[in-house]
Amino acid sequence: MFLGIIAVSRSGKWLFSRIAQDLLRTLRPARGHAGATFNHTEGKAMSGQMGEAREQRRNWVRVVIWGLAGSLFLLPLVAMQLTSEMNWDAFDFLVWGTMLLVACGTYELISRLSPNRRYRAATGVAIVAGFLTFWINGAVGMVGDEDNVYNLLFLAAIAVGAVLALVSWFRPRGMARALYAAAAIHAGTALYALASGADGLGSVLALCFALPYVLAGALFSRSAQQVEAAAAASDVP
Structure with a gap:
């Protein structure tokens, strides 16, 4: 009788240990998968934030470039009001504006090819x-x-x-x-x-x-x- 109780007790411990081991095996991949999902989600969020910051910086540079181009286009007009030596006609402003437009447009196109x-x-x-x-x-x-x-x-x-x-x-x-x-x-x-x-x-x-x-x-x-x-x-x- 005593030996039977011991055997049942040992078998119960073995069964409990086996169940616990199986449960741990089941949970380990789940934890790994959850961690991978979390890391992937976190990585996508960080990548998105970096992309937004890069886009904001690029927009700021574009504003500066086109603003400078507009100021340069108006510079001869201002100079004409200050001195008689500067005497541009419509054709001169057309050429000047075309040069600025080509330069800024070329930068816009080429700079978009690489971040x-x-x-x-x-x-x-x-x-x-x-x-x-x-x-x-x-x-x-x-x-x-x-x-x-x-x-x-x-x-x-x-x-x-x-x-x-x-x-x-x-x-x-x-x-x-x-x-x-x-x-x-x-x-x-x-x-x-x-x-x-x-x-x-x-x-x-x-x-x-x-x-x-x-x-x-x-x-x-x-x-x-x-x-x-x-x-x-x-x-x-």
Whole structure:
């Protein structure tokens, strides 16, 4: 009788232990699944917050850019009220407005291709450098007057860079090559003009305008490295 009670007691403990173990096995995956669901939900929320912050920052930059463009468009009109030397007609304002619209619109289009800050910064630097080069050459000319052949070569550097960027479909590595090519053509033209004695001061100033192209190329290269590193990290199992 006593041995039977012990056997029943032992079997009861074994049965209780087995039930408890089965229950724990059942609960462990559920906890893991709940934790994974929580982490996934939390990650989506954080990603959404970061996306909203990025969008707000981009909207702020757009407001600044278009506001600055509007101010620059009105600047000649203000200057005409202050001095008689500034005498623009409707065609001048049309050309000026078209230049500003093309520059800002180009930045809008290209900067949307990548959320990378360096990519967007490089786009801005390249567009500002090209805009100033085009404007100065059309107004007074970098080397000599606006009809000097060297100034046409400076514009050719912009055209070559734009074509190479389009051929590369605006990928960061291709954009870097395009900007380096534009910088090489621009700097080579300025150095040749300086060596030939065409316009010493103008040639030196024109040479300085190659630096923004180099800076933009370096930023695009850095952006390409970040994109490639992120792609490599995502491929790691």
